Amino acid sequence: MLQLWTFWPSSARLSTGFSLTGTCDGGHSSIQNPSITSHKSSSPIYIKVQVNQTPQHAIIDTGSAVSIIHQQLLKKIHHKKFIYKRKIHASASCTSVNIIGEIHLEIKIQGHKTWIVADVATNLVTDLLLGTDWIKQNSVIIDSPQQRVILVNKYHKVIAYTPFVEPPDIRFPVFLIDQITLPPYSEQCIDVKVPSLFGNVSNVMFESTPHLYSKSIFAANALIKAEHHKTRIIVINASDRQRTLSKHTRLGAISYQPESNVCLTIPMTSNKRNVRLSDRSCVQSSLTHGTNDHNSMSRSWDLPLSADSKIRSADSSCTVQPVDCRKHRCYVCQAKFLSSNDLQKHLRQQLQQSLWRHGQLFDLRQPSIIKTTVRHAIETGNHPPVYTPAYRVSYKDEQIQRDEINKLLKQGIIEESTSPWSSPIVLVRKKDGSMRFCIDFRKLNSITTKDAFPIPRIDDIFDHLAQAEYYTTIDFKSGYFQAGLDPRDRPKTAFSTRDQHLQFTVLPRGVTNGPPAFQRIVSQILGPTRWQYSLAYLDDVIIYSQTFEQHLVHLNDILNRLNQAYFRLNVDKCHIAKTTINFLGHCVEH
Known part of the structure; x- marks a missing residue:
């Protein structure tokens, strides 16, 4: 009250x-x-x-x-x-x-x-x-x-x-009670002041504010209990410098949560300890879940939670099946990017700070649809639907098809269909012997109005890279599947199995206008940076600069543009701030 x-x-x-x-x-x-x-x-x-x-x-x-x-x-x-x-x-x-x-x-x-x-x-x-x-x-x-x-x-x-109704989604600010100093690579459990509306409550959600991220200071998102208008939260200094937060600093906001939201309670032996550097790549993931029952708290950086964690509610207790972030690469792993280049230590630290701020780009736990002004359309004029029955396949290939379809359904990439259109499935053997799931869209492509959006010439690209010294290459994770498809044209992408009829909700691979459509999307997002310090060839993007200081600014700009567009990147194929790099099958160096 x-x-x-x-x-x-x-x-x-x-x-x-x-x-x-x-x-x-x-x-x-x-x-x-x-x-x-x-x-x-x-x-x-x-x-x-x-x-x-x-x-x-x-x-x-x-x-x-x-x-x-x-x-x-x-x-x-x-x-x-x-x-x-x-x-x-x-x-x-x-x-x-x-x-x-x-x-x-x-x-x-x-x-x-x-x-x-x-x-x-x-x-x-x-x-x-x-x-x-x-x-x-x-x-x-x-x-x-x-x-x-x-x-x-x-x-x-x-x-x-x-x-009575459920509380609206209103967030109330949370402020630091006293000035605190955080040593490098450390965490502290600190007292914060909550609004007077929250006198004595439990199971309210605290969410950290992003304005401290630039200083590598993070607060743990958690379901908290407030008593006498106070509570405690965990704050982490992930930088190599001592950080001081003044009294009344805003650390985040709290709001009421539905009863289905639950918390994790695990024992903690100390309210202040060092964070192991090898685990810093997982810190931000572990901050997405947790609790602040400060009678017993701890942090297990090796086992952060993901969206796939199994959680159930039982009053104030929960059971969680954690998932190692190294398996699903939930956020940026700096060692992955920086281990193979020859940057000096202080340059690596600057680069780490930039990558940390854009860690969401590498969070692959949930599929993402690019935020663009238009969705891809498949123009076929007044042509009647084309239909090709499914090809007959062996039992082994049928199992491969079923597994792939179940995965795509779970990710929301395809959906059940009642379309009169249909194209057959084909399995193409890759170099490593595994099978690639494809759709034979040749009949659909033959009646589709072609998109003339230009794909850059490779010789023009390498001419612009000649004077640069630092390079970063970025690869999109299943780039086509991040591009939205106009709902009116989804039926045209339909395909059949022995007992299912499905259609794509995103841009499928194999359609004739896929490359120019994706090139248009990436070009739109990169905007005026193209041919200045960034270039895109379909789903391969390169950032190039003459000095490291320029490269840091350019990298931060491009990552920010991609983050705002909800892109997700392939962590295994991104190479950051190198002086020699492979791009489009060529070795590029100053």
């Missing part, structure tokens, strides 16, 4: 500790002498109301003597004349709520109108708070057993009611 006190410019402090009580009427149309039971809740009550004809979530706070609306919400709704009146409310945690005036509001519940004069705040942690002034003036009963708020008239007859 917020539990507000008011500081008037020339008056004493007003303390309120009101706790409204109530019960339900057992389903009848009236409430006669309702039994009064105290309402105590570890989390605020949210209901849906209409504020001056505008739908809005509201918090019912029985610990607040006044109702308050945030200034930002007031700007979005129609309202009567604003009355300027400056004052300050102090919450139970002694944080100040700045009040700039009063406003007359209409609060409508299921068509029934109520009214309140609410204070207008500039720094309220929610948009609308209904306090005991609104509760008493409008004969409101909080029916906790039935999870609803009831309005009654003077004869105790129910005139309106509305159920």
